[in-house]
Amino acid sequence: MRWIRRTIALLLGLLLVAACGLESGGAIPLQVGPGSIRPVPALDGVRITVGSKAFTEQLILGYLIEFALSAAGASIRDLTNIQGSSSMRDAQLLGQIDLAYDYTGTGWITYLGHETPVPGAIRQFQAVRAADLVEHGMLWTAMAPMNNTYALATSTQTAQETGVRTLSDYAGLAATDPDAAAVCVGTEFNVRRDGFPGMTRAYGIAGDKIPKRIVQDAVVYQAVADGTQCRFGSVNATDGRIPALRLVVLRDDRDFFPKYNAALVMREKFADKYPQITTIMEPISRRLTNETITELNRQVDVDGREPAEVARDWLVAQGFVTIR
Template identity: 75%
Template structure:
């Protein structure tokens, strides 16, 4: 277990978010100075609380916001590493978090209750932006190219042996040789309609033939790379363990999986009072490609580095900030 810079927000503090509220957060873990992001007079001393969910990518994204806002002169509080999407969302709706990165698919399906995703990335972003503003007064802006969608992977060896490159190929393999398509899936992916059940319907997979094991998400990657009990596995597409273990993403050739592009989310009152925030963050979001965020995730999940250090080093390398 990594210790040090990373904090764990207790679950019980989030369950009672409406009644008790979260604590005000901690200090930004590492110092930064201005780079291409210069001090903004309108943000000087403005209190901004930044949140994130409790996994590596989200912690990195949260720290990117924090370092940008510090360089701009804001008084930033760190409330990253909140357990679960719903807890982060509740904290934002109740005003305990001002800004966070979230995912367009999560907004459309989990927060707004839609069942059918919009297939186009920009279309999905625009749909959730309009609907969430109208329903909850939440502003979505500065969408990044990175798309942390669900996916299936296999080892390079299995891909070569079976010739499976797409989800249609995978479905055919289940039909002809179920044992050769043994699959490990995470607990949520196993039951979510944007996970295995929906994918099986879309690709005509006979679930009665599937040799499937339900395991913890973190165990899927190595188990699939070993190609023993799992020859295929469910993953998040931008996870750093995919390239580290030489796993191969299967192409979603029928465009089933929703788009999960990261975008900045703020309450409308905060966004209207501080329009400079979206302008600053747009240039950062624009550089967050799948390749970029996957590499940053790899440094945390494979190399064991702290998310705050990884985020600050990238911000410095890109010229956005300087190391304090």
């Protein structure tokens, strides 16, 4: 019965992916030449489809893959900017995407259905890698040190006025003055197990008592900084708008949120056929620290630069590729 349910789920996913227009794709947005990444004969002319989700960091990560493999000689098909984790995951399972960067916490909680994260970045990665390979034939590799975990943030002014610095402090505020704990949450964070429902359970917060606005993720940051619509909000820890708007990230003192290290994900058969991809991407992943990716995100979300240009210019500055 399990294989029947899985088949039905994949067929429904195929309909969703097709409805999203993912059957088309596009060309790589900018051209690059070899740098320290040299042409790889085994990848020469190989058509590789790269995907990403539809937010700044994911777009940057997707373009990093595209430019790196293009410099190695592959023919890239661009399927970045997919709405939602589940849609991108379905596209990968269905073979419409060959590889993408994804997050270990998302893999463990959302894709594999576990309630409790595994402590530690390495252990979380190893657990996801082992389970997803067995259950779905998906290989996780080339993990980066960057950890884009979910978090709750507030403005510097609100932190000073309330003294709230940790999620336990926030729980105390919500219990004594729910209106003062008004929160804006992104659409995914509002429903995910590793988002608002799980966070409120872990900290004993009566989530239904707090004034809550469900908004697009991009809206949360300025809304929290202004303090008009909400005093607290869900953020991603590596978002460039956090330092730009001088937001204060509340410490997760009960370690509820999983680690969300970025790692390359592809089907096992594809990885076995092209092991050179991991070799190319590992040095890039190693340099993707929280500080690095936050700065790249800031250049897009604050300075208004294009994600593809930011990704390309960083690869050029690191010597991986050259501008053609």
